[in-house]
Amino acid sequence: MSSPTDLPSHVRAIVDEIETEIGEASGFEERVIEGGGAHEGNGRVEAAVHQILIEIGEDPDRQGLQGTPERVHRMYTELTAGYHVDPERLINRAIFDVDYSEMVIVKDIPFYSLCEHHLLPFFGTAAVAYIPRGRVIGLSKIPRIVEMYARRLQVQERLTQQVAEFLQDRLQPQGVGVVMEATHLCAVMRGVRKPGMVMTTSSVLGLFRTRDRTRSEFLDHLARRSPEA
Ligand SMILES: [Zn+2]
Numbered sequence: 001m002s003s004p005t006d007l008p009s010h011v012r013a014i015v016d017e018i019e020t021e022i023g024e025a026s027g028f029e030e031r032v033i034e035g036g037g038a039h040e041g042n043g044r045v046e047a048a049v050h051q052i053l054i055e056i057g058e059d060p061d062r063q064g065l066q067g068t069p070e071r072v073h074r075m076y077t078e079l080t081a082g083y084h085v086d087p088e089r090l091i092n093r094a095i096f097d098v099d100y101s102e103m104v105i106v107k108d109i110p111f112y113s114l115c116e117h118h119l120l121p122f123f124g125t126a127a128v129a130y131i132p133r134g135r136v137i138g139l140s141k142i143p144r145i146v147e148m149y150a151r152r153l154q155v156q157e158r159l160t161q162q163v164a165e166f167l168q169d170r171l172q173p174q175g176v177g178v179v180m181e182a183t184h185l186c187a188v189m190r191g192v193r194k195p196g197m198v199m200t201t202s203s204v205l206g207l208f209r210t211r212d213r214t215r216s217e218f219l220d221h222l223a224r225r226s227p228e229a
Pocket of ligand 1: 186
């Protein structure tokens with residue numbers, strides 16, 4: 001996508017946050033210099049949102065709507081900031097050689113994404129597991145990987161798969177399992193399905209696919225309540 005310097009500062013800030021650990025310096029100086037995240041752009045999104053407001057019978061000039069086209073533009077660039085995340089910066093040498101081959105599980109990872117069919121949010125939690133083959137990734141990176149793919153236009157199935165394939169690719173583990181549970185506003189707000197309906201998707205690779213014992217160990221962990229829940 002666009003080069004890092006092209007990004008409006010409010011989007012750059014989100015990208016930096018996904019790519020870097022809290023306390024790492026990257027991006028902060030740049031943000032201070034650019035100042036409060038003024039919105040750059042050619043006005044085309046603003047014009048399109050303005051037109052939508054007219055088409056649905058609204059008055060885009062009434063007080064509450066005057067800033068809406070600009071806010072909507074800003075919001076969409078933030079919610080799709082994941083396109084600009086550089087996976088190399090995200091990983092940033094946080095892959096370590098270890099002699100450990102038990103399952104690693106990170107669960108209850110909250111995520112928010114946008115359904116590509118309606119541009120409405122879907123959100124829920126992800127559980128990510130893998131069995132290392134001599135290499136592990138820093139634990140704090142896993143929620144960032146989820147966020148890198150969630151902050152895009154998505155379908156839940158693909159989001160789930162992309163997280164699994166990323167780990168497969170980078171770690172070459174013995175197996176990967178990802179389960180995501182989410183509520184889709186396009187389904188619940190439009191009344192086509194029952195409110196509260198949750199969609200579950202999974203992607204299993206390697207041992208998680210081929211070995212029943214591994215898959216059930218993973219699912220048993222997921223069924224267990226978190227201590228704080
Ligand atoms: Zn949808």
